[in-house]
Amino acid sequence: MRDATSARAAIAADAQAIGQGAESRLGRALGEFVRAGAPGVVFNSVLVIGVMHPELLEWAARSARQCTALAFTRRAAQGARACAERRGFSCRVLKVAGDDTRFGTELARSGAQFDALLLDHPAASGEALVRMLEEARSLLAPAGRLWLFEPYESLEAPRGRVIEHPLARLRRLLGAAGLRCERLSPIEADGAHVLAAVARPLTAGPAQVTNTEGAA
Numbered sequence: 001m002r003d004a005t006s007a008r009a010a011i012a013a014d015a016q017a018i019g020q021g022a023e024s025r026l027g028r029a030l031g032e033f034v035r036a037g038a039p040g041v042v043f044n045s046v047l048v049i050g051v052m053h054p055e056l057l058e059w060a061a062r063s064a065r066q067c068t069a070l071a072f073t074r075r076a077a078q079g080a081r082a083c084a085e086r087r088g089f090s091c092r093v094l095k096v097a098g099d100d101t102r103f104g105t106e107l108a109r110s111g112a113q114f115d116a117l118l119l120d121h122p123a124a125s126g127e128a129l130v131r132m133l134e135e136a137r138s139l140l141a142p143a144g145r146l147w148l149f150e151p152y153e154s155l156e157a158p159r160g161r162v163i164e165h166p167l168a169r170l171r172r173l174l175g176a177a178g179l180r181c182e183r184l185s186p187i188e189a190d191g192a193h194v195l196a197a198v199a200r201p202l203t204a205g206p207a208q209v210t211n212t213e214g215a216a
Contacts, residue, residue, distance in 0.1 A: 026189040027053035033185060033196045034059055034118065034147055043115040047139060049103060050120035051080040051093070056149075058089055060118060067091035068114075070103050103135060113141045119148045121194075126173075129154075133177030137201060145200055146179060152186070152193040166195060174199050 030053055046064035048057055051071045057080060061067040069091050071077035077095045084091050096103045117140055122132050129150070136146055148170075155166035164172075167184055174181045179199040187194045 023055060024190055026192050027055035029187050029189045030149055031055035031059050037198050045114045046116045047114040048118045051076050052121045054083045056118050056120055057091060058087055061089035061091040069093045070096050072096050107139055112139060114139055115141050115144050117146045121149055121151060130173050130176050133174060133179060137178050140201055142201060142203055145198060148197045150195050152195055170195055170197060178202050
């Protein structure tokens with residue numbers, strides 16, 4: 001399952017790298033979701049994990065004093081750097097080495113923490129997604145925010161099993177990783193169905209979860 005998930009993520013990242021810099025309806029919708037959760041906020045540091053959508057990369061670079069992005073393939077990293085150069089923003093783009101569920105190991109060892117983290121289309125499910133979320137949480141400052149954009153189909157239960165609604169499943173997986181979901185919204189555009197979430201570390205204090213239907 002993990003091999004298949006990694007392969008899907010690599011294929012998607014490579015496909016995006018080919019057209020890096022071209023906007024899409026889905027990318028714009030994801031960008032609007034992020035901006036709605038942090039209007040006018042300037043972060044000290046933002047980490048983007050995955051470079052599927054240039055709109056998210058540009059938002060991070062222009063909303064933070066320091067922007068770092070992690071790409072899962074060399075081709076995707078090259079595409080992200082080219083996008084930054086064409087669009088005139090600055091972001092350090094690093095190629096992830098090894099297991100993509102342990103993407104932040106070196107950053108964590110260096111003591112790096114980020115005020116905001118965007119996890120762009122990991123396409124993982126079950127325990128693999130929990131591991132990715134745990135890794136992301138380890139890189140968040142205590143009051144930091146995590147934005148997650150997960151394909152709807154990766155959260156659907158396999159046929160023949162007890163059905164858990166993808167919205168409920170994503171909340172549960174966030175909680176299992178030590179994160180509290182503050183907002184959850186389905187987004188549909190360009191033929192894709194994505195669940196977008198905002199979460200904070202459980203130690204950050206109480207907040208109310210908001211479900212937003214029909215966001216696009």
